[in-house]
Amino acid sequence: MVFKVAVLAILRNKTRSLLTCLGIIVGIAAVIAVLAIGKGASTMMLNEISSIGSNLVMVYPDRDRQGAVRTGMGSGQTMTAADAEAVKRELGHLVKYVSPAVNASTQLIRQNHNWNCRVSGVGCDMPEVRNWQVAEGRFFTEAEQRGYSRVCVIGATVKAKLFEGEEDPVGQVIRIGAMPFKVVGVLAAKGANGWGLDQDDLVMAPYTTVGRVLVRSKFKSINMMNVSLHDMKDLEEAKREITALLRQRHKLPGYQDDDFEMRDTTELMATMGSVYSLMTVLLTAVAAISLLVGGIGIMNIMLVSVTERIKEIGLRMAIGATPFMILSQFIIESVVLSTVGGAMGVAVGVAAAEVIGEINHWPITIEVASTVYAFLFSAFVGMFFGFYPAYRASKLNPIDCLRYE
Amino acid sequence: MSHLIEIRDLTKIYAQGAEPVHALDGVSIDIDEGEFVAIMGASGSGKSTMLNILGCLDTPTGGSYRLDGLEVAARSRKELALIRNRKLGFVFQSFNLLPRTCAIEQVELPDLYMGRLSRRERRRRALKLLERVGLGGRGTHTPAQLSGGQQQRVAIARALMNEPPVLFADEPTGNLDTKASVEIMKLFTELSGEGITIVMVTHEDDIAGYAGRHLVMKDGKLVKDDRRVPRGGAA
Numbered sequence: 001m002v003f004k005v006a007v008l009a010i011l012r013n014k015t016r017s018l019l020t021c022l023g024i025i026v027g028i029a030a031v032i033a034v035l036a037i038g039k040g041a042s043t044m045m046l047n048e049i050s051s052i053g054s055n056l057v058m059v060y061p062d063r064d065r066q067g068a069v070r071t072g073m074g075s076g077q078t079m080t081a082a083d084a085e086a087v088k089r090e091l092g093h094l095v096k097y098v099s100p101a102v103n104a105s106t107q108l109i110r111q112n113h114n115w116n117c118r119v120s121g122v123g124c125d126m127p128e129v130r131n132w133q134v135a136e137g138r139f140f141t142e143a144e145q146r147g148y149s150r151v152c153v154i155g156a157t158v159k160a161k162l163f164e165g166e167e168d169p170v171g172q173v174i175r176i177g178a179m180p181f182k183v184v185g186v187l188a189a190k191g192a193n194g195w196g197l198d199q200d201d202l203v204m205a206p207y208t209t210v211g212r213v214l215v216r217s218k219f220k221s222i223n224m225m226n227v228s229l230h231d232m233k234d235l236e237e238a239k240r241e242i243t244a245l246l247r248q249r250h251k252l253p254g255y256q257d258d259d260f261e262m263r264d265t266t267e268l269m270a271t272m273g274s275v276y277s278l279m280t281v282l283l284t285a286v287a288a289i290s291l292l293v294g295g296i297g298i299m300n301i302m303l304v305s306v307t308e309r310i311k312e313i314g315l316r317m318a319i320g321a322t323p324f325m326i327l328s329q330f331i332i333e334s335v336v337l338s339t340v341g342g343a344m345g346v347a348v349g350v351a352a353a354e355v356i357g358e359i360n361h362w363p364i365t366i367e368v369a370s371t372v373y374a375f376l377f378s379a380f381v382g383m384f385f386g387f388y389p390a391y392r393a394s395k396l397n398p399i400d401c402l403r404y405e
Numbered sequence: 406m407s408h409l410i411e412i413r414d415l416t417k418i419y420a421q422g423a424e425p426v427h428a429l430d431g432v433s434i435d436i437d438e439g440e441f442v443a444i445m446g447a448s449g450s451g452k453s454t455m456l457n458i459l460g461c462l463d464t465p466t467g468g469s470y471r472l473d474g475l476e477v478a479a480r481s482r483k484e485l486a487l488i489r490n491r492k493l494g495f496v497f498q499s500f501n502l503l504p505r506t507c508a509i510e511q512v513e514l515p516d517l518y519m520g521r522l523s524r525r526e527r528r529r530r531a532l533k534l535l536e537r538v539g540l541g542g543r544g545t546h547t548p549a550q551l552s553g554g555q556q557q558r559v560a561i562a563r564a565l566m567n568e569p570p571v572l573f574a575d576e577p578t579g580n581l582d583t584k585a586s587v588e589i590m591k592l593f594t595e596l597s598g599e600g601i602t603i604v605m606v607t608h609e610d611d612i613a614g615y616a617g618r619h620l621v622m623k624d625g626k627l628v629k630d631d632r633r634v635p636r637g638g639a640a
Contacts, residue, residue, distance in 0.1 A: 002517075004517060005514075005517055005518075008506070008510065012503070012504070012505045012506060013505070037478065045461060079590055290531060311499075311501060312503055312504075314501070315497075315501040315503070316514075316518075317489075318462060318489060318495045318515075319464075319489065319490065319495065319515045319563070319564075320486055320487065320489045320490020320491070320503075320515055320518045320519065320567070321486060321518050322482070322486040322487065322491075322518075323482050323483060323484045323486070324483065325486075325518060385609075398462050399457050399462050402462075402497065402501065
């Protein structure tokens with residue numbers, strides 16, 4: 001019954017009720033919109049990481065040493081294509097793909113165009129291992145890899161540098177260093193990675209061909225291998241097994257350190273995770289402040305309302321409202337205002353997030369849990385900030401109220 | 406023991422300033438069921454204090470007050486509110502209707518606090534009461550759309566909602582013109598004729614003339630208590 005009384009009192013003054021809600025509407029809408037955009041941004045970051053490749057372990061040979069001077073990662077010559085093949089053969093239960101990589105940086109020439117970029121000798125599994133899509137033509141095949149074929153797949157940047165706008169690169173021949181290679185496909189653009197490096201500025205060819213004709217290593221050494229696991233759960237076990245296998249193949253005695261290193265994407269994930277939690281803390285602080293301001297707005301209006309409606313309170317007491325009923329009425333009014341404001345804020349926030357995402361082409365992720373929390377919190381705000389005005393109203397003396405002018 | 410209202414040696418002392426003020430100084434009155442009583446007196450005579458205590462809006466400093474056989478002199482705020490809700494109806498000089506609220510909802514209000522009737526019954530009773538005070542068909546009007554006399558009728562209908570045995574009226578015609586005052590007093594006379602006890606505070610002699618009993622107060626004391634034939638009594 002008191003609930004009905006409170007709702008009737010709210011509906012009696014629609015403009016003031018809406019204005020009272022406004023603080024909460026804006027607060028909740030801001031929280032919902034910012035959370036949705038923030039969550040979308042972190043999804044985008046995770047996608048970025050997974051574009052490096054899923055379930056990936058990268059194995060590098062130990063760094064070469066020239067006397068005491070250590071050189072860059074992958075410069076050692078201790079790891080060979082045979083190692084990569086052995087990993088694939090022996091650890092098939094853990095490993096899905098193994099793609100060795102041999103890198104060279106060489107001049108590319110086609111007619112009157114030339115360009116210099118990274119030439120990656122990779123395995124035919126590379127599209128699966130590192131999430132590359134082929135936009136035109138095809139990737140090279142295992143047969144071509146085994147046959148030391150002079151075929152290559154070019155990145156979008158390379159295509160733009162070597163070919164005129166409308167030209168179809170597939171089937172054309174380009175020179176890599178001194179050797180002619182046939183272009184069999186063009187990779188779909190990945191764009192710059194998180195560190196600003198253009199990922200499309202490369203040429204991929206079979207590692208066999210690159211090793212033999214471009215690098216001409218007599219040890220058939222490779223710069224790294226990309227190992228793609230069936231499941232990230234097996235990461236630790238896979239690392240142990242790869243270590244054991246490579247140590248055995250390299251005939252390392254127990255006292256000697258590994259002559260290779262391993263990297264995986266979990267560290268990167270952890271960094272991104274900490275960035276995301278920092279963002280969440282900041283957003284929560286913003287949310288708390290805006291809701292606090294909204295709550296103070298409600299308290300302010302409710303206090304004014306108690307003074308303004310003092311004769312009404314007197315009348316309600318005269319016709320039989322107990323102090324508890326008056327208290328309940330004002331708390332319910334405040335809670336109804338704040339929850340209605342909260343619901344409207346959720347709607348406005350979701351709409352705003354969608355519009356902002358649409359305009360900026362940002363991915364938007366709206367979590368049901370966060371909207372429910374925001375809504376419940378708005379109810380709590382109403383209760384908390386409505387209590388003091390309601391308590392004051394319930395303590396009023398009916399005679400003074402009725403006589404108040 | 407059969408009196409509806411029974412007060413004995415009622416005192417009310419306000420401890421304002423240096424000297425305490427005796428607003429009521431040992432008043433004893435009995436009012437029976439169905440009586441129409443006018444309380445009169447000059448400003449400051451204690452008649453408003455008297456009505457507040459009788460109406461359970463205020464508690465006396467001393468003495469006893471039995472309403473319908475129940476001692477109510479020392480009750481909590483909550484108990485007084487429940488007594489007001491169930492046993493008393495109020496009509497005020499300034500009507501005290503809720504702004505922007507239609508007449509039906511005004512009349513329904515006391516039952517919303519009591520919760521005795523179902524929604525349908527409540528609505529039906531409110532419409533019947535509006536009919537009773539001559540406002541049938543105006544149930545959806547807000548106070549701003551009603552004249553002073555009509556607003557006071559809505560207030561009377563509201564006071565009758567919970568079927569109280571006693572109706573308290575504080576200068577009910579103070580804000581009304583003569584014509585409307587006469588109509589309201591005729592309505593009171595009719596209600597009195599139906600057995601409702603009415604206690605009214607007024608300072609106008611011709612308004613008091615409608616009541617069958619006059620209590621005159623001066624300096625917190627009852628100075629005159631006489632019964633007479635009321636003006637509209639025959640009607």
